[in-house]
Amino acid sequence: MSHSQEFPTSYPPPRPLRDIYQGCHKIWWARVIITLVAFLHTKHRLSFRGCSLLLFCLNTIFMTLALLLSTQNLPLTLNTVIHRLDLGDRFMIHPVCKNCHRIFSTDIPIDSSCPDCKTKLFKPVSDGIFQRITDRRPKCPPPVCAAPIHLPSSLLVDFLARAEIEKACDSWKQQARVPGKINDISEGRIWSSLKDKEGNLFFSKDSASEELHLRITLSLDWYRAENLLVGFMTPRPTEPSGAQLQNYMKLIVDDLLNLYDNGVVYYTPAYPQGIPSYIIPHRLTKALF
Secondary structure, three states: OOOOOOOOOEOOOOOOHHHHHHHOOOOHHHHHHHHHHHHHHHHHOOOHHHHHHHHHHHHHHHHHOOOOOHHHOOOOOHHHHHHHOOOOOOOEEEEEOOOOOOEOOOOOOOOOEOOOOOOEOEOOOOOOHHHHHHOOOOOOOOEOOEEEEOOHHHHHHHHHOOHHHHHHHOHHHHOOOOOOOOOOHHHOHHHHHOEOOOOOEOOOOOOOOOOEEEEEEEEOOOOOOOOOOOOEOOOOOOOOOHHHHHHHHHHHHHHHHHHHHOOEEEOOOOOOOOEEEEEEEEEEEOOOO
16 A cells, blocks of 8 residues: 555444434434335345435325424435434545556545556546536546455444454353364364464463454455455456455555554443454465465
8 A cells, every 4th residue: 555554542432223223313203214214225125216216205295294394304315314324334445546456545636646557546627617607616536446445443343342242252261171072163273372462372261351352264255254344345347466456455464463463442332441452363265365
């Protein structure tokens, strides 16, 4: 990447689901409708236009029946529903060189070019007749090629906010071990011998410190996995080569190294005051290189 990567020492806790739901509308049945529209889109693939049409019709009916005041309108677009229910993704969209797949900072100037292959990173600024007549500034042009990236340290915020996940992460400490029999990955030789940067066992049932230690597996996208956290997606139309893929993997690996060396404080249901958390990667599964 063309700029130094900064690592936060902690992440703010996610908003409680009850607060998100209660805050999406003042009227209880309106909240039900908003949730229903989100469900129809995610579960049954109702299109954006279909959701907007449904919301518009329902809003018109309720306004005509005086069940809604002018200040209590239902959201009229799916984008507003997603925003109110906090369902949007948290990817950062990074400009990418379409030729060499070098990744650039999100705040890079729009007149920038790739220093390696001199390729322009942004599309030309639109200077249409309408904008000149209205004296409006042209919108910021989109990148020619871009990639959504979400670092593992940030992905774990919502992941660890689920009480059942937090409990499962430490469940191995309560498992009874039968000599000569392996029932779980936590009973394997590698798990039992991993060390932290101080030389102590990374996973220890005898440790009294209030720290959360996690082990993750890096994988590519062509098979199903449980509790899958998507760190990045490469842009179309062609897949990057093995060498170009390193540009994306470096961001993930650097973040994982920071999680191993320094850790990050997460605010979880069991530790609302925050708990230092450390990560150790397991392996890269089904890689191309």
